[in-house]
Amino acid sequence: MKKKFYITTAIAYTNASPHIGHALEFAQADVLARYHRNKKEDVFFLTGADEHGQKIYEAAKKSGKSPQEFADEVSAEFKSLCQKLEISNDYFIRTTDKEKHWPGVSNLWEKIAENGDLEKRKYQGLYCVGCEEFKTKKVLIDGNKCPIHLKEVEIVEEENWFFKLSKYSQALKEKINSGELNIVPESRKNEILSLLNEGLEDISFSRPKEKLSWGIPVPGDESQIIYVWCDALTNYITGIGYGSNSNELFDKFWPADIHLIGKDILRFHAAIWPAMLLSAKLPIPKTIVAHGFITSNGHKMSKSLGNVMSPFELIEKYGAEAVRYYLLKEIPTLDDGDLTEEKLKERYNSDLANGLGNFAARVLTMATKIDLKDFQPKEEIILKIKEIESAVNKKIEEFKLNEALTAIWELIGYGDLIVNNEKPWENPENKKDVLTGLVLILKKSAEFLLPFLPKTSDKILTSIQNNQKGENLFPRLK
């Protein structure tokens, strides 16, 4: 039986257009999905959009649209980004999908309720009338003033459904310690463990309809709307059919092998989500991978700093493959990384134009001039390729995609060196064994690169197959 592999990204919150950070997460998940597909595993790759919540409701109102129209438009942008970045997702789940998503959320809610883990309680909070929302003590000025309105907050009571998260602190700790729930990287795992050591508190799982109008109603309690966590996190199972009339995909793919997320939402994925599943008596995900953020010139990207980069613009200007390459190579997979257009150009020229592109051109130019049938590459080359292959696989499985790329480029550099040392152009007929080796190196490089740069790899492999030089893969940038 074929091994299955189910990977998800976080679903994007559609209160604003995609930014480069979304592109990073898409690209990383895409590499893993393609890698496992190439290993002939049965892969399902899910991404999607979180389209509920008061923020979206208000953003829609501001732009004079209905919340659904607004969500449709922004979601379309995310779908378009996926396409332009060559993301190979199998489905795009939307939380406003009443057919695909809502029934599963209601279903899961009921399962959790059946287990006695939902309870209606009075929630007492510090409320700012100006903001129309509750504030935590931490953000208040002088302990009682709203930081935006500088007015004293009021103590307001409202009713919420609460999820008894506290029950699950110990169970989660055991699952994480035993490795049943794996959290990558180690430092993030330790953060979660220390959080669990302090003990989790129950959390509210719904809001009164007056406070949160845009969302899924609580089953059996029309006065309340399901709050974001219970709604959004559930996408990971509704995206593969949980709660629908066909459980085929769900039965096959759940639990997720990897939830790839940003480090900012780790707590929700490492604590709340598994606790919900435990309560509902469903299997918990196997691995949660938290990636870092992109800075620009060392600064966090923000609209006020004016250093926000549009992924669409970068793709338009440099091509999807170049953007993918930069995100995957220059941003360490599990850490923060920096992106500027200047660095992107530098990387493009040094690695793609002068490295891969030029190597492909010089090898193909020589190789296509002569007939290479029946020649064998040297043993040494075959060994080198094997060594690189196992390094690449190991790095990918450790989620160090940038280091996997470094290994592939070591192979390209090895090939360049052979060309210089052997000078096959001087007497091609007597150097057929050398050229055969070089073609093999190029072919293998392209194969290893398939998950990272699918289009480029295809072009190289096609050129080799057709024995044609093909187009200039990455023209040098000025």
Place this chain on the structure above:
RNA sequence: GCCGGUGUAGCUCAAUGGUGGAGCGGAGCCCUCAUAAAGCUCAGGUUAGAGGUUCGAUUCCUCUCACCGGCACCA
């Protein structure tokens, strides 16, 4: 405040209890199959600072400084 992490060549980072490495950028040399690409050589860096353990530490311990992250209803 509490907990954790990091601090190595201009930049990004790797490594080891015993004469400090790679990639990129920069300088020089050289070849010409190739996208004026590739290859070779060069950076004299007190491995943040101070102290300790040790025959010997950059790698172990302590302290100081700097920076970063976590400490729950912002998704």
